[in-house]
Structures are given as structure tokens and as C-alpha cells.
Amino acid sequence: MSSVIAKNLTKKYGDFTAVDHINFEIEKGEIYGLLGPNGAGKTTTIKMLTGLVPPTEGDAIIAGFSVKEKPIEVKKRIGWISSEVILDDELTAWENLEIQAKLEGVKDWKERGDQLLDYFGIKEFKNRKAGKFSTGMRKKLEVSMALLNSPEIIFMDEPTIGLDVNTRASMWKLIRQINKDYSVTVLLTTHYMEEADMLCSRISIINKGKIIATGTPEYLKEKYGGDVIEIELKKDIEVKLPYTIVKKDGTLRIKVPNAENTLLEIINTIGGNNIKSLKVNKSSLDTVFLTLTGGSIEEEDFDAKKFYAMLRRARR
Numbered sequence: 001m002s003s004v005i006a007k008n009l010t011k012k013y014g015d016f017t018a019v020d021h022i023n024f025e026i027e028k029g030e031i032y033g034l035l036g037p038n039g040a041g042k043t044t045t046i047k048m049l050t051g052l053v054p055p056t057e058g059d060a061i062i063a064g065f066s067v068k069e070k071p072i073e074v075k076k077r078i079g080w081i082s083s084e085v086i087l088d089d090e091l092t093a094w095e096n097l098e099i100q101a102k103l104e105g106v107k108d109w110k111e112r113g114d115q116l117l118d119y120f121g122i123k124e125f126k127n128r129k130a131g132k133f134s135t136g137m138r139k140k141l142e143v144s145m146a147l148l149n150s151p152e153i154i155f156m157d158e159p160t161i162g163l164d165v166n167t168r169a170s171m172w173k174l175i176r177q178i179n180k181d182y183s184v185t186v187l188l189t190t191h192y193m194e195e196a197d198m199l200c201s202r203i204s205i206i207n208k209g210k211i212i213a214t215g216t217p218e219y220l221k222e223k224y225g226g227d228v229i230e231i232e233l234k235k236d237i238e239v240k241l242p243y244t245i246v247k248k249d250g251t252l253r254i255k256v257p258n259a260e261n262t263l264l265e266i267i268n269t270i271g272g273n274n275i276k277s278l279k280v281n282k283s284s285l286d287t288v289f290l291t292l293t294g295g296s297i298e299e300e301d302f303d304a305k306k307f308y309a310m311l312r313r314a315r316r
């Protein structure tokens, strides 16, 4: 059964198309990722799915209800965590929950509120002002608020943006736990490749408002992955190699099955003296993105020591 079905969902702002006829389907119980760089249209998509912004074209069926026709029914069945601040720092954790219950019209919320704070290990701080919470505790409170109305689906817009590595890892654990323990479907947006890879059962890659690929991380890496070697040339030359080469502004992007096995051949062909810099992007969702768009969200620095050792060997 599907929790979310997006059908030709489109948002235009004047002449600009922020989200362009996107289609995807999320099964009940999935952790689904919308992965894309800044400005790709992720937030706009979430806003349309949660009924905050009306689509220009298309529709979405959320928990069986059309967001266009039955936005109130949709809102009753979803939780939403924005990438912006949603807590009132001057109110206690409990008062923040109370406001959430009032805003969403959740009656008899107190028992569930207590149970949620207990589940997340912050019950003893229920009377502490949210402004005094650590980042991790704030996230737990935000998730408690989103779960207060017992939603079928939670939408999380960039849930770990700006978090340090440890808090990010705790958040991933927490998302997995609520997905299992509260049987809640999760749709999250992210521009972190690793996050999508670690957390999501399936991903749609979104770029410039369009979905350009959908599948499990494993499928996407197998279909579009491979290592990408980026070489900045000192002098522009014609390079003939049995691999896909994209040339842009004096830099070659060479897609190879495996960088370690092909680097020497490539350096020998180009000539070590003609290489200004070299970088290897190992197979990851980043290389998938690179293959699909020619651009990159995150880049891995190449190990310069290893490179120069190889270069020395190639020159001998």
C-alpha cells in the first residue's frame, strides 16, 4: 500500500518552474529520500505534499487523500519537521507540545506527550525551557511534536542540516527507531549523499525541479556509479581513452569502473607533466549524481600523497 503518491506535481513561481511534473510513490513503512542540491525543489515539494503550498499542476495522494481535494484529512495524518526553527525557546518542552496539540487540534494529547518524552529520554526535562536544550534534545522534542497526532507519515525537511557528526548519527538512529517503533513512513529531504545512502530504502534524485533517477541506493550506484577521475590540464590536448570523458573549462572528468586500476593508464596517456591537479571521486551517490548531471553535490578530496607516488611510478 502506498503512503504517498506524487502525480505530475508541479510548482511555478511566475515563469520559473521550481518543481517540474514529478512522479514518485512511497510504500507504507519506507524511509524515502529526496536527494538534491540547494535550490533543487525539495522544500517546495514537501510544502506541496503537506498542503502548505498549492501545486500549480498535478496532485498528491497522502494516506489515501488528495492534498488538493482534502487538505484537512491529509493534515490529520501527517507530521512535519521543517528545516527552520519550530520550537519556542521561551516555552518549556511541555508547553511546546501543548501548542502543537492546539494547532493540530489533537485532543487527549497529554498521555501520548508523556509517553513520547519518555521514549526519547527527555521526560525529566519537560518543564525546562526549550531554549536551554542541547541540539540533540531539541531534535528529540521536534520529533515528539511531529509524532503527537499519531501520524501515518512524517515529512522531514533536511533533518540533519548543520548538525555535528555525532548528533547527525544520533538523528539517523532516531529516524530508524521511530520508523520501526511507531510504524511511521518517513519522507526526508537531504543534500547529504551519505545520509541518503545510510538511511533510505529508496531515493529520488532531484535536480532543477526534475526527478532524474529513482531506486534503492544500491541500484543507483550499480546503474550510474563508478569512480570519476577529475584532471585539470596544464595545456589543452585531445585525450583518447576507452572511457566516458566530459571536458569542461580545461578539466577532464573521466568515468571509470575503478580508479585504482585505471589511473596509471590515464596518467600515461595524458602525460604526468601536463597534469595541473587530479582528484578522484570514489563510487558513491555523489558519482551517481555526477554521472546524471555533470555536477557534484559533495566532493571527496583526493589523497595527494598517493597520487604523487603513482605519478613518480608512471614517469619511470
Ligand SMILES: Nc1ncnc2c1ncn2[C@@H]1O[C@H](COP(=O)(O)OP(=O)(O)OP(=O)(O)O)[C@@H](O)[C@H]1O
Pocket (backbone or CB within 6 Å): 013, 016, 018, 036, 037, 038, 039, 040, 041, 042, 043, 044, 045
Ligand atoms: N516563494 C517563492 N517564490 C519564488 N521562487 C521560489 C519560492 N520558493 C522557492 N523558490 C525557488 O524555487 C527553487 C526551489 O527552491 P526550494 O527551496 O524548493 O529548493 P531546495 O531543494 O529545498 O533547496 P534548499 O535546500 O536551498 O532550500 C529555488 O530556485 C528557489 O529560489
